[in-house]
Amino acid sequence: MCGIVGYVGKRDSQEILIEGLKKLEYRGYDSAGVAVYTDKGLAVKKAKGRLAVLESQLGESPLRGTIGIGHTRWATHGKPSDVNSHPHTDNSLKFSVVHNGIIENYIALKEELIAKGHRFVSETDTEVISHLIADLYDGDIVRTVQRAVKRMTGAFALGVLTEHEPEKLVAVRLASPLIIGVGEGENFIGSDIPAILEHTRNVYILNDNEMAVLTRDAVELMTIEGNFISREIFHVDWDIMTAEKAGFDHFMLKEIYEQPKAYRDTMGARLNVAGSGVELNEVKMSAEDVRGISNIHIVACGTAYHAGLVGKSVIERLARIPVETDVASEYRYRSPIIKPSTLVIVVSQSGETADTLAALREAKRHGARVIAITNVVGSSVAREADDVITTWAGPEIAVASTKAYTSQLIAFYLLGLHLAQTLGTIEAAEVAHTIAALKSLPEQVERVLEQGAAIKELAEQIATHEDLFFIGRGLDYAVAQEGSLKLKEISYIHSEAYASGELKHGTLALIEDGVPVIALATQEDLFEKTVSNIKEVKARGAYVIGIALEGDDELRKSVDQVVTIPRTLGLLTPALSVVPLQLLAYYAALARGNDVDKPRNLAKSVTVE
Incomplete structure (x- = not known):
């Protein structure tokens, strides 16, 4: 869910980390942070809120160094706050960790570490990792991380830095995605390819129970057990402009x-x-x-x-x-x-x-x-x-x-x-x-997209409501469920999808004057039955927007507004009928002033149970 990026090379790492995190904000955006090894040691800066908050702070007080890790968060353990943001450190501030995933046994580990004198400041499971690594450190960060990982259960992708070995960046994957970018005199880690694509198209994709040790001039791949791995580089051939x-x-x-x-x-x-x-x-x-x-x-x-x-x-x-x-x-x-x-x-x-x-x-x-x-x-x-x-x-x-x-x-x-x-x-x-x-x-x-302006007007009408319903039969019901989810995700309007024939089994009690209902009627073999269901909600005061096939004049007699899709085989209509529903959700969210691309509480890639 969260986004990880890391860099080791000759360039100033802060800018590379921030630009990489911008490409990963779809994975989480309630807080962000970076850790950089500077000439004064390991330094961390993190902040609640969108990445722009952190970027502003770093602009005023930059962290200068050529190795660093960064993180953008989707909260699991602990509410969004400065202190719960990643990277997390140990009490000595010599070890820093970024983490995507969940450590299921973190409470037991935390209690053990507290008994040894460790002091915790956050509500997160991730902070346990930095303390555990510090507790186990034996002078070899790679061996120490391997030992720490064996004590952790759950899902994780990790980026680890220590002031004791400032030339190394250690990355680990178990059930959360992590890729390694290979450059010339510099190397990278990232949760996803767009984070590093500006700098290299050559990547290693880590498998579960694998890790990588990055220095400026080399990448070593190995299992968590320490067995070295030989793997071909994957070359990314899609354009960053996409x-x-x-x-x-x-x-x-x-x-x-x-x-x-x-x-x-x-x-x-x-x-x-x-x-x-x-x-x-x-x-x-x-x-x-x-x-x-x-x-x-x-x-x-x-x-x-x-x-x-x-x-x-x-x-x-x-x-x-x-x-x-x-x-x-x-x-x-x-x-x-x-x-x-x-x-x-x-x-x-x-x-x-x-x-x-x-x-x-x-x-x-x-x-x-x-x-x-x-x-x-x-x-x-x-x-x-x-x-x-x-x-x-x-x-x-x-x-x-x-x-x-x-x-x-x-x-x-x-x-x-x-x-x-x-x-x-x-x-x-x-x-x-x-x-x-x-x-x-x-x-x-x-041709459907050409109706964008008309769909925007409809969206602005429904954006003033807090409840809305989608109905359909057969494949239309499947599409209604997706249309309802889109609207909920980004407009925050309460929305439900129902198989039209189920209305009479209780749902009609929710229909009252002015409630918007999006009715899909693209399945010709079920058309008459769908029209009957539309009449049921109209009789109870619903404002009905119909999704119909081009040339279908019959539906217009039963609804308040109509959006049409070109005629195609009944089996293929979902590939067309969902498009106006996507636009409806987009423009409704826009009308309500929401952040369309980054809806609250959600993330793009869900890598935790």
Whole structure:
């Protein structure tokens, strides 16, 4: 959840650390801090609030030195405050640590250290690490960190500095992402590639239970046990400008408008030249393997889970394989029935989501094959899955996911067609027809985006309300859940999504005069039933905004306002109908004066349970 950056080299580290943290604020932004080894020893400066607060303080009183670590926080243990901010130090101020994750046994360790005379000043679990390292230090920081890590349980990525060995930066990974950037006469650590991409495109991606020792001129990789590792450098080939705003007011708006490109890139060469089939070469399952699938579990969190709800319908309709969807944080704890014939599909934008990664490992433990859908090459989920479908959405910086979600939908369409082709559950003509419709989606999204000004007006109307409802049937209900989440995430309007047919089972009690209801009516086989449900809320005074197909004049008679999407196959409408809901959420948040890209209490990459 938190962001870590570190530098060792010849340049002044403070500026590099601050610029790196700016690229990581999507991971947390309630406080920030840096530790730098200066000519007077190890110095730490940290502050509650956005990174700009710390940057201002450092501008007045800079920390000069060529090795340092930095951190931007998403609070887990202890409220946001100066003292709870990272980096944390021991009582001697000789050891400094930044940490992403949770130390589950920190209370026991803290009590042990207090008994030895250590004094703690923060409410955090991280402070325990700096004290533990100081307590165990034997003159070798690498060996000491290894011993400390073996005493800690939980999830962590660490950056460690000590004044005793000021030329070394030690990094450790266990269940929280960490990468190592390799430069010339300088090296870096970071929670994510954008933090260091300005300085190097050559990285090592640490696996769990691995660590790195960085000096100005070398990087040594090893296991936590101390066994040295040889690994090829991963070269990053995407443009840093894709992680910048490119003239848009917010990253979220930029990413909404990047969706046509993300669709094209994710489909890419996976649609063969003849246009008659899907070539999903990254899924290495033989025809015999596919025929052996008895059932499928789709496991994910948040927005990715909502993509999985659409994926369930896509796979069941096309391939006729029974599919269950599960929230990853609940999956392991319900003792799911996982057989070797079960195919498990895990979905994660970052590829580092802790709950999803744990579900993946549970599936593997039971002998199931796992396919990962993720946007990050080399992520933990990508490395541990049997097969990986990479979504080529490019970096997504805004906390509220948009293009990553819709690219996941494209991945599910491709996978559903791939399975159906292999099993022969749909005719070749239907495959070709579906592919033709898929290829039209990017241009159709562009047409939806042209309605931005009208959607902004609607958003400004609903922004004055504190309660709102989304309704829909079938795939429209799946999209309604994502639309509701987007609105909650960034506008802070209380919002709920309901299957339209469930209104009569209690929810209608919440409808009163003027309550906004967003009604999705894009499924033609359910249209008449949806209109009946709309009439139910209208009869109780709701103000209804309909999402309809172009040319649908019938819905206009039953709602107050209409936003249309181009006509496409019913199965593909989610890739279009969610776009106006994304814009609605964006403009509602803007109207309420919220920080769109960094909503309160949330972070982009959720690496803790």
